[in-house]
Structures are given as structure tokens and as C-alpha cells.
Amino acid sequence: MKRVLILSCMLVIIAHASFAQKYFTKTGQISFYSDTPLEKIEAHTKSATCVLDGSNGKMEFAVLIKSFQFEKALMQEHFNENYMESNKFPKSTFKGQIDNFNSVDLSKNGRYNAKVSGQLTIHGVTKDVSTDAIIQVQGDKLDCQSTFEVAVADYGITIPAVVKDNIAKVVKIKVMANLEPLKQ
Template sequence: MNATRFFYLLMLLASIITTTNAQSKYFTRTGTVIFDAEGKLDDIEEIKAKNTSATCVLDAATGQMEWAVTMSKFAFANSLMQKHFNENYVESEKYPKASFKGKINDISKVNFDKDGTYPVGVTGTMTLHGVTKEVNVKGVITVEKGKILVNSGFDIPLKDYKIDIPTVVFVKIAESAKVTVSAALEILNGK
């Protein structure tokens, strides 16, 4: 093989590798995070909020995953509750974002080229209210017609993230919030 053919072969191989790597990254800015901290009394107004502007990036080749959530974008049914959430509990001016950085442990079990549902475990660090903690959660990746759907549900003990619940409202607010995350990811096109 002459040097020119070898050079073109290397260029072709590099092009294929670059294309494959570019297609292995998935992204969204419209992920959903639901926060539910309803307390012990059933007759009290629900303490539940939804945020539909979470950002998520997933590298399907390595399993690396990152989430970012703007805390002030959680919407409550009660505007006073939303104000208390931002000012008194998560202090969203001081700590504007929550984030997760981690890895899907068993990424080799997910076939991103074949429609199907794949249970996964995820390990990483979550930062909320200025506190970073190790987390391990279960989730599901669904591959459907070229889209990647990710879903998970887990509990966050509020005291672990230094979110104090005043004694006056202790029965209204749960000690652990139930968090549900979901997102439809599309191929990141490098733009």
C-alpha cells in the first residue's frame, strides 16, 4: 500500500470514529424533574413542584451523564409555597442550580441502536443547596425510534442537604422528598 492510500485510509477511519463519537452523545434542555415533599398530614395542601427545563447530557459510549436544574424554575400550584421554597428552603438566589454528575454503571447492557427498555444503575454526585453527596439510584433507559428516554425516581433526605424544616411546619413537609426525573434525549449535533 502506498503512502497516499494509507493516508486516505487513516482519514476515512478518523472520520468514521469522529462521526460515531458525535452520535453517541445525547442531550435535552427540556427534562422534567418533579419534587414531592408532602408531609404526614393528608388534609394539608400538597407540597409538589414541577420543573420542565432541566438540562441533561448523556455520553452513550462511556455512560457519563450530567444534569443541571435551575431551582427557581420549579412551579408550585400555590405561589406562596413557591416563594417559601425559593427563599427559605433551597435559597435559590444563593444556590441557583442543583446538579448531578455521574455514570451509568452497566452501560454495556444498553443497546442504543435497538428499541427496548433497559434497567440501569447510576452512581455519581448530586449537589443541592451547596452540599455535594454521593448517590446511587436505579433508572430505566428506553430506546424508541432513535430517541433515548431516561427515567428515575429516588428520595432525597432534606437534612442531608442542609435544608431545614421549621418545627411549625414539620408535619406538613416530609423529611425526604420524592424526586422523579425524566427526559427525552436527542443526538447532540455539536451546535
């Protein structure tokens, strides 16, 4: 009986420790770049949200499409109205995990190369993606960075013929998130 009790207590403690820490940000930065010989387009947001589960390496990102800021007001309007249809699809999300979470020690300061994969949803279309990321552990803060590419056509975004030379078919996306411990 006593053994069972001790075992149970240990289980409870382990269970607690194993999902003790989650990390989050509400000010994640996401930028994208469309680069063609005719026109360079970029847009930035600083209000992406992210939660990383420190117990299993699962992570989620979300960003409001309307929060992306462009240099030109008309581009921003067209981005929302014609391409992303942000009234219909207000958010883009990523749900995934760090695949090599065993080699990332969030309790030890250092720079870790992480392989991240999961489902990216843009414009209402969900696709499996994977990319490399860098996680810099500094105390209880995590500095995460990743760059990856997305083919516009994969997500059901059509570029009309008149501007097909102005908008890149593959857009570069840069993500920067400084995660802090989430107090529950």
C-alpha cells in the same frame, strides 16, 4: 510505514465513531413530592437540561431552582427564600454515569434497566447518589425515567420546628427526560 498509516486511519475512525453521538434535552421534567399526613406538597419543572454521552454513558443534569412551580405562590416563595436559597444556589446539578453501560445498547430499540450513579448537588451540598433508571430507546431518541429519594437534612436544608410536621424529611424526586441526538 503503510501499516502505521492504516492503523492511524483506523484509530481516527474508531475515535470518531466512539464519541459520535451525544443526546440532550432542554425540557426535562423534574417533580418532587413531600408527603406528610398534614400536607402534600409537590412542585414541577419542565426546563431541566441534560446531556448524555452515548460513547461512555456519562451524563449530566442541571435545573434552575426558580423554575419549580408550586400550586401555592407562598410555598414557592418560601421554597426559594427559606429552604433552597435559590439566589445563593441557583442550580441543582447531577454529574454521573450509567454504571452498567455495557448492557445498554443505544443503537438498538428496546427498554433497558440502567444503574445510574454520580454526584448530586442541591443547596450547594454535593453527595454521592445511585439509583435505578429506565431507558427506552426508540430510533435515535432516548426516553429516560428515574425516581429516587433525597433526605432534606443531607443537603443542609433545615426545616423549622413550626412546620416540621408539614414537610417530609425524605422527598421523592421523579425525573423524566426525552433525549434527542445533539448535532455538533
